[in-house]
Amino acid sequence: MSADQLLLWISARREGSWRQFRAAVEQLCGAEEVSEGNEFPLHKRLRLNLERLAHVEFFAHECEDGWRVAPPVLAGSSADGRHMGVLCGARSDNFLRRFKTAANDMGLESIQDSGTPTVLRVFGEQESDFVRIAAGAGARYQPDAPLAIILQLPIAAPPDYRQTEDEFRHGADWEIDEFQVEQLRWQAVRRAEASMRRTGLFRFTIHFQPPRYFLRWEGSTHEVRRAIGIYALLRRRRKQVLFYDRVGRTLALPATCRPMLLMERALVLCSGLIPTFDPRNVRLTYSHVPENIARLAAQILRQDLR
Amino acid sequence: MDKAGGREENIRKTSGTDGLNRESEASILLHLIFNSRGDGVRTLALVADWRRGMPAELEVSGTQGDFEFVRLQDDRYQDVTLPDMGSGLRSGIEWRGRDAEHRKWRWVLGGRELYVLIPGNDIGLSGFVSAARLSLNQEHLVLATMSLQKDVLDALADAGCPEPLVLDQSYPGVPPGWLLFRRVRPTRAVPSRSERDILNALCPVADIKPQFAGGIRLESRTWLLGHPPRIQFAGQIEREFVVKIDGIEALLSDSQSYEAPGWDAEGTHELWFADQRVSYGLRGCKEEWQVWNAYDLGTGESICGAYCHHEQLGRRWKVRVPSQNPVLVGAEPGQIFICQPRQDLHTATGLALVPFEPVWALPRNPAHLDKRHARVVPVGAIEPVRQIRRTTRHRGRDRAIAEWSRVIADAGRKGLAVSTGNEQAIALWRSYRAEAKRLWKAMR
Incomplete structure (x- = not known):
């Protein structure tokens, strides 16, 4: 219930700063506990899920210092001749009433999870029905949302000679961890050791700031996004971490190797469900992923699909 | 008993003015949140007030170490947790910082042996926050040192509280040497004791x-x-x-x-x-939610939430295109669009944004294909009654019309089947072939 209230608050405010989001989480969801085995504290988990489910953009263009709610969109996808639409973006009580009325004659499914707003999915045989529902509710319709998003993504390539070099963050307060490719985990390292490495990915963290990632590649240093750095190293070591179950249509990968945000969004919109986390093998599993999407994800991450 | 704010007084005396004035001083709240199961304290932290003129981020130092303040809400900074909270609460806390303009700021929590906490939702915080004293008919917590246990129980009884639940340090999150009193709900106003008695905090006033x-x-x-x-x-x-x-x-x-x-x-x-x-x-919620270019990855389209949109103005049609059939043709002769799939990705299906409503997806060189496998694919809505008309002469336009006719005629000559096998689609394809043939002859 609290994540639903948070999305209503976000939709009414439309945009805001990171601290306002934190305060709203504190106020509306604060009594919730971070469940055991979860990688993130509550506010980070909610932020990630709101982004994955395409409700809100954080630190993107035109909201660089905070967040902005995305417009309501019925995100379509299809598999085995059956169409599904997931309701993404902003919501209000009136909007939800219109949406439920418009989708009344179709299979409307409502899924509640503590870490996400209620997931609303509609199923049908004709794509034109989804266009009609979206129009009736006052939303946009995005056909083939997972494919449309994933086809925008660049290949996760390491920096090349044309890219300017960066430097590690200066200051003794930064905590530095190195990504261990074999163990797939982060391990503390001294700055001097990090500087000496010819190849490696390093995470720099300091109080209350998002971590920064630096890739040492062929002896030069580049600030990169986390997933780019991880998958560049995995490719170099020829380590395959994607597991696709063609029968169950699930895509699994180690939680430390979570792909970039927009790829996660594409994978999540295949089902409307956030990935399940299994603490025993520390894996994330995305459900109902069609094989063509899994193959594209593997190509973009430069992995083989196993 | 004259214990109230003794340590706070000490802090004020020892700190002196040091260039600070009242505007540069602010207070610190104690913030307590139980875990969701209610069997432990999840958070016992300090929240520093934010006032107009204070920076959003500031490094501060104090007797308990150095901290970074990050403004969280309109009037307060983010929670700070101390390694030895019990000692800090007893002896008092003072934090000092200097902003980029060299203005000095100071936060003080007077050390004491008793804290009253009220629900924080009235000031936008979950859990409980420290307050000056008990209020009537409201749920409270009291955090007090073990030495005050009897005094606290007597004072709560005077205030008409039912017997509270007393939790010691064996309860997760309660600092060593302290007791947490739960279910404190005073029902009687009690006159204050002597001017500086710490137990005045347990004397609820009648104010509503x-x-x-x-x-x-x-x-x-x-x-x-x-x-x-x-x-x-x-x-x-x-x-x-x-x-x-x-x-x-x-x-x-x-x-x-x-x-x-x-x-x-x-x-x-x-x-x-x-x-x-x-x-x-x-x-009410104003439904003024706009699409914007949240992510522009240089492909000509931008992503905003689940929506992918083209940067250029004007209507575009988004179609699913089989990679074997990259040539899209529309209803009007000259409407032809060749999809350029990404060379770095191998995919059976792509998406294209087309400046007209496409009707068919055709293979690029039908003459060289195996007609047992190659197909003509209908895309979008199949509308059998479609008027195909010739427009006025223009060199570029004529080239497009010629190309439009050629690709349809080539596919027809090869005898490619319509992928769906739908009779309406087959009939429509026949009409396109006939129009293409007529145009091709007219242009020769």
Whole structure:
């Protein structure tokens, strides 16, 4: 219930700063506990899920210092001749009433999870029905949302000679961890050791700031996004971490190797469900992923699909 | 007993003015949150006030170490947790910082052996926050050193509290040497003791204060329409206590909230009680949600939420294109679009944004294909009654018309089948072939 209230608050405010989001989480969801085995504290988990489910953009263009709610969109996808639409973006009580009325004659499914707003999915045989529902509710319709998003993504390539070099963050307060490719985990390292490495990915963290990632590649240093750095190293070591179950249509990968945000969004919109986390093998599993999407994800991450 | 604020007094005496004035000093709240199971304290932290002129981020130092303040809400910084909270609460806390303009700031929490905490939702915090003293008819917590246990229990009994639940350090999160008193709900006003007695904090006064709990708060006293707060009161509430909302007498609902007809309608409402007036408001959600270029990855399209949109103005049609059939043709001769699939990805299906409504997806060189496998693919809506017309002469346009005719005629000559096998689609394809043939002859 609290994540639903948070999305209503976000939709009414439309945009805001990171601290306002934190305060709203504190106020509306604060009594919730971070469940055991979860990688993130509550506010980070909610932020990630709101982004994955395409409700809100954080630190993107035109909201660089905070967040902005995305417009309501019925995100379509299809598999085995059956169409599904997931309701993404902003919501209000009136909007939800219109949406439920418009989708009344179709299979409307409502899924509640503590870490996400209620997931609303509609199923049908004709794509034109989804266009009609979206129009009736006052939303946009995005056909083939997972494919449309994933086809925008660049290949996760390491920096090349044309890219300017960066430097590690200066200051003794930064905590530095190195990504261990074999163990797939982060391990503390001294700055001097990090500087000496010819190849490696390093995470720099300091109080209350998002971590920064630096890739040492062929002896030069580049600030990169986390997933780019991880998958560049995995490719170099020829380590395959994607597991696709063609029968169950699930895509699994180690939680430390979570792909970039927009790829996660594409994978999540295949089902409307956030990935399940299994603490025993520390894996994330995305459900109902069609094989063509899994193959594209593997190509973009430069992995083989196993 | 004269224990009140002794340590705070010491801090003030020893710190001196040091270029600080009252505007540069602020207070610190104690913030406590139980875990969701209610069997432990999840957070016991300190929250520093933010005031106008203070920076959003600031490094501060104090006797308990150095910290970084990050502004979290309109009037406070993010929670700070101390490694030895019990000692800090007992001896007092002082933090000092200097901003980029060299202005000095100072935060003080006077050390004491007793803290009263009230629900934080009235100031936008979950859990409980420290307050000056008990209020009548309100749920509280009391955090006190073990040496005060008897004094606290006696004072709570005087204030008409039912017997509280006393938790010691074996309860997760309670600092060593301290006791946490739960279920503290005073029902009687008690006169204050001597001027500086710390137990004055346990003497509730009769003042009546409104409390706005829950709901979806948009601003300080404004809530989202449909999600109003519960209106409650703390203080000495007599039997003849009268509350009016917008001039209409309010009654206690089942949820122990005062309500009157129209109390939760959109707009500003006036709450009247005990000769005091406060206002609160409810505001509807304006559905003014725009698409913007949140992520532009250089492909010509931008992503915003789940929506992918083209940067150029004008209508575009998004179609699913089989990679073997990259040539899209529309209903009007000359409407032809060749998809350029990404060379770095191998995919059976792509998406294309087309400046006209496409009707067919055709292979690029039908003459060189195996007609047992190659197909003509209908895309978009199949409309058998489609008027194909010739437009006025123009060199570029004529080239496009010629190309349009050629690709259709080539596919037809090869005898490619329509992928769906739908009779209407086959008939439509025949009409396209006929029109292409007619145009091809006319242009020769």
